[in-house]
Amino acid sequence: MRYQDKEIKILLVESQQQDADFLKHILASENHPPFQVEHIDRLSLIPGKLCRGGFDIVLLSLSVLEEGEHGTESFSSVYSRVGEIPIIVLSGVDDEQAALEAVECGAQDYLVKNEINGKILSKVIRHSMARKKVEESLSRSEEYLQSITAGAPIIIFATDKNGMFTLSEGKGLHALGLQAGEVVGKSVFDIYKDFPQILTDIRRALAGEVFTDAVEVANVYFDTWYSPIYGQDGEVMGVIGVATDITERKHLEIERQKLSLAIEQSPTMFMITDTDGRIEYVNKKFMEVTGYTLEEVKGKNPRIFKSGETPPEVYKELWDTLKSGKEWKGEFHNKKKNGELFWEMNSISSIKDERGSITHFLAVKEDVTKRKWAEETIVHLAYHDALTDLPNRFLMQDRFNQALSQARRRKKLVGLMLLGIDRFKGVNEMAGHSVGDQVLQAVAKRLSGCVREVDTVARLGGDEFMILLPEMNFVEEAAKIAQQILDVIKPSFNYNGHELNLTCSVGVSVYPHDGEDVESLLKDAETALGRAKQQGRNNYQLYTPTMHVETFGRMVLENSMRKALSREEFLIHYQPVVDLRTKRMIGMEALLRWQHPDIGLVSPVEFIPIAEENGLIVPIGEWVIRTACAQNKAWQKAGMPRMRVAVNLSARQFQHANLLEMVEWVLKEVDLDPQCLEFEITESIAMENVDFTLTILKRFKEMGVGISIDDFGTGYSSLNYLKQFPIDILKIDRSFIRELTVDANNQAIVSAVIALAHSLNFKVTAEGVETPEQLDFLKRQKCDNMQGYFFSKPVPTEQFEALVMQNKHL
Template sequence: MKSSKVDNMLIHQYVINDPLHQLFDEVNAISVQGYDEQRRVIYWNEGSELLYGYSKEEATGQKLEDLIIPKPIRELVVAAHSDWIKHDIEIPASEITLCDKQGNDVSVFSSHVMFTNQFNTKQMYCIDVDLTDVRKAQAQAIFKQHMLETIFKAIPDLFFLMEVDGTIIDYHAGNEQSLYVTPEQFIGKNVVDILPEEVASKFKVLLAKIVQQTEMLSFEYHLNMPQGLKYFEARISHLTKYNQIVTIIRDISEQYKSAEMIRHQAYFDSLTSLPNRFLALDRLSQMLIEAKRNNEKSAVFFLDIDDFKKVNDSLGHEIGDNLLIEAASRLQQVLRQEDTVGRLGGDEFIVLLSGLSADQNALAVAESLLKTFREPFKIDGRELILTISIGVAIFPEDGTSASDLLRNADTAMYQAKSLGRNTYSFFTQEMNIIMQRRLDIEEQMHGALARNEFEIYYQPQFDVKNGKVIGAEALLRWHNASLGNVTPDEFIPIAEHTGLIVPIGKFVIEQALSLLKEWQTIGQQPYIISVNLSPRQFRDAELLSFIKDTLNDTGVSPENFHLEITEGLLMSGQSYVHEALAEINELGIKLAMDDFGTGYSSLSYLRQYPFDILKIDRSFIHGITSNKADCNLVKATIAMSHSLGLSVVAEGVETKEQLTLLAELDCNFVQGYYLSKPIPAKQLLDLSAHFYK
């Protein structure tokens, strides 16, 4: 705002214009503003206050460009005003978009006039007419016009006005392509004489009925059109007052296609076009009914492509989908026309064989299926070798219901996997015992946390150079009253599959960090604790906040807490994994790659993710003193890790010779039975003061 002295000077200087100002003051329907040679406001009427939101007091003394001129055109406005002042180039009247006090657009028709007063000073007046209502009215009119045009264009129906005998008097066609014949061929003609006999007979029947009732009649029919087979719905109404008939024809071809697509999607797999789980199981039930009626044998095959997930993750989902399509095609080529092959989901397939005279028939098919996969798959210029594992259950020996046979075939398939894959296995009772054990473990695991059945053991880790205990890996142990000691190899995969690994994993983190705090307090050293994280835990949205809260509650420094992950987690390629690892790194928690060397692309992952530690798998450590290849591999791994700034932990150290060699190879840390087996928390606290020899 200007000072009062400047305001008084302005008022005095332009007092000559008072009569003009008084005239403008009486008009609030338009905005009038006056500006001096520096574009400062010298006049601001009530219309300007209403239009732009600035009061007279707020506007007076302010520059035009600082009030109502949008930034993109400020330089142009200033230049135009200067040209008028200096070069007498008038500013033409025009429609323009300005802005109000709140920054909102204001559309106006703006005209300008320039005065020179008795002080020989130029002053410009802008007269702005608000175009908002005009623009709204124009937009509304245009909208209604477009809406009506769109409605007429959008109506796809055909309308026919007929005499009661079916003679066509008039028509309207939203889409001329939906006409069966041209207007010249049907105006004045009877609809029965124009259409094919089958459709014409339907019209004839309904035309006779419609004059006897007031309700609309309808029916569906199809015609061979130039663009192909089309489906239509006809609705017929009798206009009693005029004794005429209105027929509305709608093209429902798309609805037919959609309905067919829905039926196909409900029963067939979208990728391979094979029967899906729903249809395959329905066919299985029908097959068993026929087998019982005819006293025949039938077989259910459960197939799984070996290591498909690794291939899919490493080569991409597009190649994986093409492999599944080709696999489905090969399965169909082996089977008879009356047999069924369906896709249950993922890389799992089902094969149903009916009318078998002996088990040998199923055996021959199983061998044929294995053989057809021995030919390389040629996908996008690549040659890929895929194998399958097959489980076979025979009706009625292995079950008489669809659910029993499917479950037993699944069990047999897992047996084939355990036999080394690329083979088949017939169901046996021993397999059922194995599956029952799995079900029992899953059942007992649901209450294991509440019953305090889990205990954390700790495998100490040692500094290779001085032999001191530097930390430990937390390992979960489970003893159940019914099952006894259940090994991690048994219960961890089940916990992962059921999702119970999430609460169990939180229990491990809480226990490990609590023990670490006590351990550091007693030993007065910055010991570390390592905890393994599973893929399922990474999908838990609360994982990172839980870790952060637990660190805060226990007072443990994040740098003393290590999280171990395997390469399998990284192979998923999911964005949430990358984000979680980045957040773990930001928290200051150390990240370790576990079981290094057992996967496909470990080196690439070391470049992509913020690892601090690499753990060499025990399978390589086992042979380093007797196998030169293993020794060279471990040596190269240690050197590579150090070059990347990573520390190295060797797992599974079981002999003094292994330890000595690892020291020579400059390995940082070791763990294994030679030094200490996993031990309870109390023993770990006692061990921490000792050195190995």
């Protein structure tokens, strides 16, 4: 059955029976399509009729509204009851305005009763039903369009040729604070008047151009496609477009761009390779360090940087680590484009895609050449004497142990010589320390030239040298070399017109006759050296057991020392420590002195070694700690600035079982903040038992007590252990400061020590600063603190108080 032939069922709502009969009559005369009319005369009957269904259209007389059960009712209330069925309003001549209002509220059309005939009514009914179907179809289309765009970050829009929006749908509107359809009927040139790019794009599309453009609206980014809409006549009717919200993607692009710029401008080197090791990217810093451009290395294997200095096992460890999915860290000794070698610290890891598959490798590199040089300088310094560049005590000890091991296997003898320059102190006093240092350098050169190639000459400090004689068959060989040494020292030393005639004394011990270990042989050689000096100097002595008898003077000094503590003969002098940045005193070092009732002030060099040997250093050291802490507390109570007092710990003190408990008790007894106390230990003490040292230092740090390494550079410190120790300060030994302004080697060493200390987050204090030139150099190298005669010598308590009260500063 065709749509036109289908019977149309009409619900006629008319309160006037005469009008109802008329309408049914004229509809009955129209058979195409046939009409079936049911008449009701009250609004209240509408729901019941509609519930039974089947009606295609409602003819509603406005007269019914005036006769409603509750008085006059509005059309909108009736419209809400009818639902989706189209309504045609019937009005009288005087009700035409009300009919128009009904159409605005949802009626499909209206007719004036006096102007109705069958054809007109039939036509209006058919058109209203058709229009309703079109509206429903459009509504479904809009709902479908909304459902498509509701979940996607897009906007589908259309305008007419004047730029009026005819369509605007999509979730992307929410980002702009708009709702679907809100802009329909409004001009794009009004809504986006502040966004000239959008207006330009609309004009381009109206001109017939199809294109895509990136648009930013109120910090929201869109990728927008524009196309003209053409009418049947080929003319542009408007514009259609799809705007995709790419804000999140844009932000990711911006972040990637930031990351890219950060990598490109980073002071660290970056390199990216594919899984086969071919280079795909290097940053600017990489090119600066290596001298290669990206074009020169792209597609190449990093093997082009190999110098041959990196052990093969390093590369094996690298690939084994990466294959296991872990990050590898290590050093390469590589080669630049110009052939120069350099050290780099690497952190190499894999880059994986979203499936977890490795796609690339990333290497983050740092040029550590300067640090390695500093480390090598410190290592060399740790094993060699700074003045003569001879091996020091610790390197000598290592070689001595090797020589003893070989001697045991080969049944050989090993000789040990200790040599002292006779009356060398007078050289310093007469010609100055500079000449004295030159003499020591010349002596070192002469000694090295007169021994065998297998022998080792070392400087222990001051004017003392040690010579190792391995692979001897007879004791007489040692005696022969000792005589050669006496002879080679005798020729005059000439400096600046001064002729110096020197001699030396030599003590000799031999393995296995005089001992089977380093300590025993060294002790015997010291005894023999002492005997050589007693015998008038300028001779050598082979050790004999009778030499172990203590000298009378030493015994007297030791006996006096045992009574000195109870007699209160010890006292403390304080030397200020000055901050080079603020130029103010920040602390002081407590230095022990002995005021002997008979011989006067005894040098610590004379009595402290004896106290260390016989154990008196433990009670004396406790007295120093207690006295220094109590004095510091008294100064604070008196209103003096809060400062840290530094106390030296000897090896025997440091190893004493009750050291920690004693320090805790003293701090509690005098009520001193632990942060106002600092302990100084030498490198040799720190390295004697690393595990023990680490335990003690950590306990001190837990208390809050400061730690410094004293005389840094005169002993041996393993850098691997040094960085583990909870150290606050490295104190550069005065031997490096003395000739700082005239000795380039000393300058290099001091600079290296400061740089290394700062890289480990340690502060640096320079000891023995005596001249403005030394001070200026230290300031330029960013040394933290100084201590020395340039500011103040060690002074008694009262004089130190005066320095503080006078606010003395650099």
